[in-house]
Amino acid sequence: MGFLKEFVLDIIHLHNEYTSTAMYIGVYFVTVFILAFIQKKDGGFRELRINIVYPALLMLFVIYFLLPFIKSLTDLGLDDKTRARTFWALTPSLIIALGFTLFISTLDGTYKRLAAIAAAAVILAFCGEFKINNNVFQKSENLYKLPGPLLAVADEVLKEGGARLIVPYETAHVFRQYSTDIKLLYGEDATILRVIPARREFIKACDQMQTEAPDLGFIKDIAKENEVDYILFDSVYHRFGGHDLNFDGYTEQADFAGDRSASEEYKQITRDVKLIDDGENIYWDLSGFDMEYVGTYGQYLLYRF
């Protein structure tokens, strides 16, 4: 019973993983079903069955039954993301468009066909999700399609030929796409353990950097030990000595969903940090932790060790 329940739940999970809130897979099923049963007098649809219906049934069996069955039985097999991508084999969008086109072409008359095309477009639009908005497609700031302030940071650290950085992990992927002369203490290897898991102390440094008040004593030591040249802070959430620098109201990187709060113990470490106003910029005085202010780039503050 437990096996069966797990098996069915896995199939539902797999289905939801791919389809989410859209209805395209439902439309795909209906299209394949109709193609399976319609029949022309001259038998002209036999080819469609061979090219679409029968392969689809076989692939649906593999995707919906065989792969979950293997996983439930042996706990082996593909990971969830790869299994969700096996739906690509069905080429659902091609089959759906084919079904609608076949229907439209049965209509006589130009205006009927035009109306049917418009209706089909509306149905297809309502079956999916339209996400073309400013959150998904931001206006590009440069040809790299990477945030401009972070590229300005990269240019600054590259003035000396290359450097090693500690950065908030949400920004890490930018630097390594820009220049190989920039090295990082950690990236996603410290969060979701990509490529190879980072060393334990690097993961701790990454965790510290995600809080509002990182333990700069620990960060300083690890930076010295590993020849780190620069550290980048994010004025949106970092606060030292209780001083908030997010004057311009920048918003947080969208891909962080954790807790930024720091324990009182860590807040105490940087409680005496003062603000400096040099007339051009306002920044934290982190000289007590051997960090020298370099500049402000958008929401980011760069310090040199």
Place this chain on the structure above:
Amino acid sequence: MIEGINIVLVFIWMLVIPFILGNLESLLYRSGEFTGIAGRISFGYALELAVFCLLSVPLIFFRAPYAVLKWSFIACIAVLCAMSVPLSVKTVKSLFSREGSGALWRGDRENRLTLTVMAAAIFIIVFQTALVVFTMHMDADDARFVGEALEVAQQGTMLSVNPLTGEVTGGYDGIPKGVPVGEMRKDAASPYPVFLGMLSDLTALNPAVLSHTVLPVFLIPLSYAVFYLTGITLFNRDRQKTWIFLLLLSVIMLFSFESEFAPGYTLLNIIWQGRSIAEAVFLPLLFYAFLRIRPENGIKAQDILLLLIINLDCCLLSGTAAIVAAVMTLAYSFVKACAMRSPASLVIMGCTILPDLFCLVYGQYILKAMYRL
């Protein structure tokens, strides 16, 4: 910055060479139907990537210098282009002399409908391409793919540096230095990031610029070119039906953002990544390759070659693509072989998944065992 020389190099590598290579298709299908520019360019890309796959996987395994891979690839492409140039001239001539090419412009009502639908489809496709080219969407996976490509283009090393941090891999626990470890094993089996790096090198562009700004200009239309080929084949060269098909497909792509696996998301957000290229271009091309196999004509050597080339492309692009290509190939081979009543055809077509199987076993088991990971 993109300068004039970059544009010329991009034009050569992304359009001219695939077109010239694509004309070799007419050697395969000497008596077959004319597939037009869409068919030529699609086949050209498929051939180019297959050649790269065959060269890069062993050279990365033997840790050969990047220069060896680059120059051997250029030599192979040069030889293939030299073979194809006479065919290309013939194709260009035939493109201009084909009968009925102006038929669409005749003003009857049927053709006006076709033209209207065609204009609407082209408008949406151009809008989609412009959307990707002029806006930005950041994807954390690029830290690995583009990072590895950058190492190839700037340092001339292949999969020997952790793309996330820039540190040389290995050198601990008995693992040799500079070998593909962890997730990089997948890239040793499917070295698309190395191809991206080489393309950056050949076009003198940063891989981030190439991926995020330049590649969508070619890959989105290429995807629709493959859909066009599929439509032309499915609807027996009926242009009106084909353009209605393309228009509806382009609408689906606009609204298919329901999950990170949805076709619209992969086409319009991350088309430069290997698995997205497979999903948008090469898996539909595999579908098209099977459409060309008609049970009444039996299986031909050129069909098998085309299937093999596309499966090799999927191996190059991603391990996931190799799995999906293998599933598709087996399902279609089984049905086609049943329709032909020929078990031998099933075996022959089934053999075209051997590269996919090798790719999976090599990445998941052989390299893992070798480097004791």
